[in-house]
Amino acid sequence: MTEEINKEELKQKILEHLAKKPWQVRDLAKVLRVKKKELDKIVQELIAEGKAAYWSSGSTTYVTTKEKLEEMEKKRSGT
Amino acid sequence: MVAQEVEKEPEETLQPKTDFGPPHYEIMLHPVVKKNYGKWAYHEAVRPGVIKRVAESGDVIYTVRFGTPRLLSIYTVREICEIADKYCDGYLRFTSRHNVEFILTDPDKIEPLIKEVQEKLGFPCGGTRDTTNAKYCLSNIIHTQGWVHCHTPATDASGIVKSVMDELYDYFTDYKLPAQCRISLACCANMCGAVHASDISIVGVHRKVPKIDDDAVRRTCEIPSTVAACPTGALKPDMKRKTVVLDKDKCMYCGNCYTMCPGMPIFDPDNDGVAILVAGKVSDARYPPQLSKVVVPWIGNNPPRWPEVVQTIKKILETWATHAEKYERIAEWVHRIGWERFFELTGLEFTEKLIDDYKRTPYIYASYRTSAAFRW
Amino acid sequence: MPVVDGVELPETPLLDELEKGPWPSFVKEIKKTAIEQEKAMKAGKKIKLPGAAKGLLKVLELAYKDKRTHWKHGGIVSVIGYGGGVIGRYCDLEDQIPEVWHFHTIRINMPAGWFYTTKALRTICDVWEKWGSGLTNFHGSTGDIILLGTRTEYLQPCANALAYADQLYGGVPFDIGGSGSDLRTPSACMGPALCEFACYDTLKACYEFTMRYQNELHRPMWPYKFKIKCSGCPNDCVAAKARSDFAIIGTWKDEIQIDQEAVREYAKVIDIEEHVVKKCPTKAISWDGKELKINNRECIRCMHCINVLPKALKPGKERGATILIGGKAPFVDGAIIGWVAVPFIPENELIEKCCEMLEAIWEWWDEEGKFRERVGELIWRKGMDEFLKVINQKADVRMVYAPRNNPFIFWRELNE
Numbered sequence: 001m002t003e004e005i006n007k008e009e010l011k012q013k014i015l016e017h018l019a020k021k022p023w024q025v026r027d028l029a030k031v032l033r034v035k036k037k038e039l040d041k042i043v044q045e046l047i048a049e050g051k052a053a054y055w056s057s058g059s060t061t062y063v064t065t066k067e068k069l070e071e072m073e074k075k076r077s078g079t
Numbered sequence: 080m081v082a083q084e085v086e087k088e089p090e091e092t093l094q095p096k097t098d099f100g101p102p103h104y105e106i107m108l109h110p111v112v113k114k115n116y117g118k119w120a121y122h123e124a125v126r127p128g129v130i131k132r133v134a135e136s137g138d139v140i141y142t143v144r145f146g147t148p149r150l151l152s153i154y155t156v157r158e159i160c161e162i163a164d165k166y167c168d169g170y171l172r173f174t175s176r177h178n179v180e181f182i183l184t185d186p187d188k189i190e191p192l193i194k195e196v197q198e199k200l201g202f203p204c205g206g207t208r209d210t211t212n213a214k215y216c217l218s219n220i221i222h223t224q225g226w227v228h229c230h231t232p233a234t235d236a237s238g239i240v241k242s243v244m245d246e247l248y249d250y251f252t253d254y255k256l257p258a259q260c261r262i263s264l265a266c267c268a269n270m271c272g273a274v275h276a277s278d279i280s281i282v283g284v285h286r287k288v289p290k291i292d293d294d295a296v297r298r299t300c301e302i303p304s305t306v307a308a309c310p311t312g313a314l315k316p317d318m319k320r321k322t323v324v325l326d327k328d329k330c331m332y333c334g335n336c337y338t339m340c341p342g343m344p345i346f347d348p349d350n351d352g353v354a355i356l357v358a359g360k361v362s363d364a365r366y367p368p369q370l371s372k373v374v375v376p377w378i379g380n381n382p383p384r385w386p387e388v389v390q391t392i393k394k395i396l397e398t399w400a401t402h403a404e405k406y407e408r409i410a411e412w413v414h415r416i417g418w419e420r421f422f423e424l425t426g427l428e429f430t431e432k433l434i435d436d437y438k439r440t441p442y443i444y445a446s447y448r449t450s451a452a453f454r455w
Numbered sequence: 456m457p458v459v460d461g462v463e464l465p466e467t468p469l470l471d472e473l474e475k476g477p478w479p480s481f482v483k484e485i486k487k488t489a490i491e492q493e494k495a496m497k498a499g500k501k502i503k504l505p506g507a508a509k510g511l512l513k514v515l516e517l518a519y520k521d522k523r524t525h526w527k528h529g530g531i532v533s534v535i536g537y538g539g540g541v542i543g544r545y546c547d548l549e550d551q552i553p554e555v556w557h558f559h560t561i562r563i564n565m566p567a568g569w570f571y572t573t574k575a576l577r578t579i580c581d582v583w584e585k586w587g588s589g590l591t592n593f594h595g596s597t598g599d600i601i602l603l604g605t606r607t608e609y610l611q612p613c614a615n616a617l618a619y620a621d622q623l624y625g626g627v628p629f630d631i632g633g634s635g636s637d638l639r640t641p642s643a644c645m646g647p648a649l650c651e652f653a654c655y656d657t658l659k660a661c662y663e664f665t666m667r668y669q670n671e672l673h674r675p676m677w678p679y680k681f682k683i684k685c686s687g688c689p690n691d692c693v694a695a696k697a698r699s700d701f702a703i704i705g706t707w708k709d710e711i712q713i714d715q716e717a718v719r720e721y722a723k724v725i726d727i728e729e730h731v732v733k734k735c736p737t738k739a740i741s742w743d744g745k746e747l748k749i750n751n752r753e754c755i756r757c758m759h760c761i762n763v764l765p766k767a768l769k770p771g772k773e774r775g776a777t778i779l780i781g782g783k784a785p786f787v788d789g790a791i792i793g794w795v796a797v798p799f800i801p802e803n804e805l806i807e808k809c810c811e812m813l814e815a816i817w818e819w820w821d822e823e824g825k826f827r828e829r830v831g832e833l834i835w836r837k838g839m840d841e842f843l844k845v846i847n848q849k850a851d852v853r854m855v856y857a858p859r860n861n862p863f864i865f866w867r868e869l870n871e
Contacts, residue, residue, distance in 0.1 A: 021301045022530070024826055025676060036821065040676050047538075054538035054635070054675070055530035057338045059269070060827060061538055061635030061675035062304065062530070073531050073607075075299045076341050077545040077556065088501075090586070090612035093619055097536040098669040100564065102627050104658045107570035108648055117647035117656065121766040132649055142649065150481040150603070152488040152508075153580035153589045160573035160580075171576075172645065173569040173593050175693045201479050210762045211725060223596060226518035227481075227511070228544060228560060228603055230526040235518065237481040238473055245476030270784035272596035276697035276792055310787040310827055333786055338528045341547075348522035361696045361792070363689035364759045365736050368696050368792050382519040383472040406734055406759070440789030441835050446855050447794035449696065451689045451704040451777035452736075452755040453853040455799075 010034070011042060015051060015065060022055040022062035022072070109170035109182045111138050124209035127216050127253050129189055141183040142172075143192055145202035146219045146244070146251055149177040150227065150237055158199055166192045176219045176261070178206050205252035213405035214254035217247055217396075222264040223272040225283075231334030232266035233283030233351040234380050240264055242384040243281075243392050256400050258408045259362070262392070269333055276359035278409045279395060280371045281388065285332035286350040293322040295342030305340040352379040353388055357395060357421075358410040367450040369410045374421070376432035391427075398425045461497075462490045465512050469519040485512055488589040495584065507588035507604050510554030514546055529559065532635075533610040538675045540631035541610055557606040558588070561613060562599035562632035564672075567661040568645045569594065578617070578626030586613035597682065598642035598693075599632035637675035641665050643685035644692040651765065652758070653687030654705030654774040655802045661685045663806050664813075677817065678824035678833075682782075688770065689758045695782070695793075700830050701816070702779040702793045703809060709771035710751040711760070717767035718747045731760050775801040778812070780842075781831025791831045796846060798853040812846050819845045838865075 010032070017028055025043055029036040043063055046052035053069040055062045064072070105113065115134035122132045125141065132140045163171040163181060166188050172180045179202070181192060193204045208215040220243065223229065225236030243262070250256060263274035266283040274280040296302070305323060306314045313329035314336060323336075323343070334345035355378070359371030374395075378387050395409075402424060403412040413421050422429045456463045464486060473482045488508035496502040514525050529543025542560040549556045563579065583589060583602050586609045592601035605613060620626035632640035641664045644650070646657030664683055665672065671681075684695030687705040695702035721727065727742045739753035740760060747767070749760070761768045778800065779793030800808045816830060819842075824833045834842045843850060852858075 021303050024307075026678065026821075026826070027307075044674065048536075054532045056532050056539060056541070056543070056635040056675070057308065057335070057530060058528065058542050058634060059271075059338075059636075060308075060679060061532075061637065069531070072301065073529055073543070076527055076529060078299075078549075088612060089623055090615040090619070093615045095535040095611065095615060096618040098630070098673060099618065099628065100630050100666045100669055101662070102566050102575060102629065104567040104570055104648075104662055106627075107566045107568075107572055107575060112570075112648050117653070119647070119649065119651035121651055123766070132651075140649070146479065147593065148479045148481040148484060149592050149594075150484050151591050151593050152484045152491070153583050153591060154487055154491040155484060156576055156580050156591065156593070160576050163573050169573040171571055171573070173571070175569075175598075175642075175644065177593065179593070201483075203477070203479070211721065211730075211764065213730060213763075221596070224592075226515060226524050226526075228526060228558070230524060230528045230544065232524050238519070241473050241476070241478055241480060241482075244478035248477045251478075265784075269786050270790075273694075273698040273782075273784040273790075275784060275790035276694065307826070331787075341527045346523040351522070359697075361691045361694045363691070363755075363757045364762060365734055365757055368691075370790050370792060380522045382522060383469045405730065437789065439787065443835065443859075444789075444791065444794075446857050446859065448854055448856050449779070449792035449794050451696075451706050451779065451795070452757045453795075453798065454737075454753065454755055455708055 007042070011046060014039070014042060014046065018052055018063060019065045019068055022064040022068070024062060107170070109140070109168065111140055111184055112170070112182065114138065123211070124207060125189070128193070128204035128207055130207055139184065141186060141189055143181045143183060143189060143204060144174065144178045144206050145196055145200070145204055146206055147177055147179055147202055148237065148241065149222065155200060162192070162195055162199065176206070176221050178219050203248065203252050208259065209254060213257060215256040215259055216252070216254055217250035217256060218259070218261045219251070220244060220262045220264055221272055221274070223266045225266040229266055231269065231337055231345055233285045233346070234266050234353050235382065236264055236266045238382055239281060239353070239385050239388055242389050246389050246393055247396065250396070257403045258406050260396065260409065267334065275370055276361045276368060277371055278357065278360060279392060280356040280359065281392070282354050282356060284352060284354045284377060285334070285345050285347065286352070286377065287347045288325055288327050288330040288332065289334070289337055289343040289345045291323060291325060291343045293320065296322045296340060299342050300340035305336050308335045308339040310335060348380070352377050355388070355391055355395070358413050360408055360410050363450050363452040365406065366408070366411045366414065367452060373433055374427055376430065395425055459486070459490050460494060462493045464489060465509060465516065467512050467516040470512065470516050485515070485590065492584065492589045501585050503586055503609055504588060504605060506554040507558070508590060510552045511558070511588065511590065511604065513552045514548065514555055517548065526558070531559070531607055533607055534614045534631060535611060537631055537673045539634040539637045539673060542634060555604065558604040559607065559610060560604065561602040561610065562595060562634055562640065563602060563617065563629050564632040564640050564665065565594060565598055565600050567643045567658040567665070568648055569598070570648065572627070575627040578620045578624055578629065581624050581626060582613060582616040582620065586616055597632070597639045599640050631673065633672045635675040636677045636679055637673070637681070638668050638671040639680050639682045640672065641683040641685070642693055644687050646685070646687040650687060652690065652761065652770065654707055654770050655687065655776050655805055657685040657687045657705070660703060660806055660809070664809070667810060671817070677821055679827050679829055681817070681830065683813070689756060690762065696779050697782050697792050699782050699793065700780065701813065702782055703805070704777045704779060705774065706756050706777050706799065707771035707774045708799055709773040711749050711754065711771055712769040713747060713749065714767045715746055718764060719745070721764050721767055730763050734759055773801070775799050776805055778809070781829070781834060783829045783831055787827065788832050788835065793831070795854045796842070797848055798851050815845050815847070
């Protein structure tokens with residue numbers, strides 16, 4: 001039970017970070033002091049829930065929130 | 080006002096399907112290919128572009144190769160399909176160098192096929208080799224997107240390739256070379272088409288650092304991720320002015336920052352261009368794989384047909400073809416005659432720009448065996 | 456404005472120069488698409504993105520005039536469940552050329568060895584006629600089929616169209632390929648399907664890796680990209696040594712198989728001494744006019760003699776592959792041709808051994824690798840000794856051209 005709560009808290013925390021900028025999961029793992037593999041799983045869940053999204057440079061990939069992604073794409077598609 | 084509900088296409092309402100992978104290769108194989116899978120006995124060159132492959136069972140297949148421009152219209156692909164249905168029972172393949180190969184069982188159909196492809200598609204038959212007799216066609220040029228689709232190119236790709244191949248057309252359609260020669264083009268040094276081990280490579284190079292448009296950076300960019308994208312640590316955030324600053328001495332013009340931030344374009348019409356590298360190879364045959372070496376540091380972009388680049392490539396190719404022994408690729412030829420002679424014979428200028436001063440590649444790498452050729 | 460078949464094309468004087476000459480023209484391909492797609496639409500076909508090819512002509516003409524690109528990068532990967540396979544592009548001339556304001560690319564995982572039926576190719580054409588620009592690349596640098604140019608809102612329907620192609624188009628379903636920090640679409644030479652030199656089944660290996668690692672291919676999680684390429688022999692027709700982090704190069708261990716009668720046949724048309732004996736890099740071959748002798752202890756399996764005499768010579772019977780690690784393009788620490796990580800794996804163990812090794816390498820690299828560090832660069836940073844522990848291999852002289860030339864050995868085990 002406590003584990004579930006902690007996970008929800010962690011998810012919230014992750015989303016707060018992702019809302020600021022696109023992240024490399026490995027960097028975010030260091031900031032949050034979570035194992036990268038654990039974070040990979042949670043980020044996958046957030047993506048499946050539609051809360052987080054990938055942003056790709058073509059050669060490398062980042063994760064951010066859905067809202068941030070839309071904001072970024074809007075900014076860069078504009079003239 | 081409520082917008083009128085537009086009727087949805089089935090594709091728009093279906094549940095996404097994931098991770099089912101590519102079609103199995105077996106369903107793509109011509110019945111004769113499938114029957115003799117892993118049981119081929121030998122092959123021989125019939126004529127430029129045509130290879131006869133004989134199976135242990137005695138079955139015979141002819142592959143007929145045509146150069147394509149890589150950028151293909153679906154309407155051309157449909158025409159290719161019509162021809163493959165007519166001549167090849169609906170089976171064909173593409174090669175690793177943007178050629179299309181038709182698979183025939185009846186040798187009498189080879190000439191009609193070549194004629195029909197030439198007439199309908201304009202694709203030349205060639206690009207193969209007769210290794211037994213040391214007679215080689217030039218391979219098709221592999222290349223990247225350039226101005227057709229890339230955001231960090233230092234040059235176009237398709238335009239240079241077209242211009243070079245127009246000039247070297249006969250080398251593709253006929254056995255005019257003493258050995259294999261693979262030309263490759265990457266439209267910037269990021270090399271999404273890795274061309275660093277080609278006999279001749281044409282590489283787009285930027286010569287100026289990105290131009291930082293502070294206003295555009297503020298409007299369009301994520302400063303932390305832009306700074307983090309720089310592989311050499313040349314970018315620093317300027318918190319006060321909400322922009323970035325660049326250490327020009329550290330920048331290697333890769334354009335990664337432009338990928339992250341549209342406010343700092345890397346392109347520069349007057350200073351972008353191409354470098355030419357030679358003497359790379361990947362095959363182990365005779366001489367170990369080699370990285371290509373820069374022999375022309377920069378030629379400016381001169382669209383639509385880049386005549387200076389075309390003439391330089393032609394000069395290198397023909398000088399090599401004239402002087403090389405049988406089977407001697409550019410790397411092996413230079414190894415025999417020396418770089419002094421290479422520059423003398425080609426008339427290219429050797430300058431200080433061709434002396435390596437890039438310090439990041441570790442010295443240890445030189446001792447690693449970049450080849451599968453060794454004794455047991 | 457030039458009009459062809461009732462279709463108006465933009466003025467493109469610079470691009471028109473590239474319709475001239477004998478080599479097939481990409482400009483003609485773009486124009487043909489513009490004309491045919493519009494005609495198909497007028498004939499009543501459903502086409503979502505009319506005018507895209509025309510738009511590309513306009514952008515490209517301006518690029519040729521301005522000597523610069525007019526594309527900007529986009530990061531969107533709007534295919535549900537996937538983190539790669541789409542390259543976002545926006546045009547910086549939205550006001551002038553709205554047709555290609557969005558012009559995203561989709562990478563489609565090709566069949567191993569690039570073998571196709573016309574039914575499969577037509578599937579791609581039908582889907583892309585409806586949902587995209589009608590422009591393609593056969594193929595991209597990594598080997599994928601490239602669909603050039605569509606809008607954000609059509610990415611998912613296009614992926615669905617391809618996934619359900621059997622039901623919707625009576626065609627062959629295709630899945631999306633890799634991009635970003637993931638396993639890129641593995642590729643293979645034609646191998647045993649057509650080539651007698653193949654020392655292992657490159658198509659099977661490529662397909663196995665692709666299917667087993669769908670998650671790694673579609674959900675980027677690594678420091679950077681990772682490429683696998685399968686070449687059936689040391690000729691390396693897919694340039695695996697230079698273009699892949701993990702190159703599987705077919706080879707053999709025992710003696711080259713010789714058919715002396717066939718050699719004598721060749722001797723009637725070519726000079727065996729000139730074409731074969733003198734070109735052997737280790738001088739392991741002799742020819743007395745009747746019999747070709749190979750000193751297999753000296754042979755390094757470079758393939759030259761087999762290439763010249765394919766009817767007479769064959770790779771040995773003890774077949775398998777050499778694994779080379781680390782090949783990549785120059786950024787950041789310079790171009791690398793991969794180097795030997797495992798000198799030989801027998802054919803019957805090859806796929807399983809490779810999978811074990813790949814998984815161990817990915818685990819290590821994911822843990823230790825820095826952002827944008829390819830596995831070859833990580834090995835340089837950490838040392839071959841650590842890498843060999845990761846892949847559970849003993850050092851072998853075949854991994855180097857020569858031993859080190861300095862005594863500055865880190866005796867870590869004595870200084871813990």
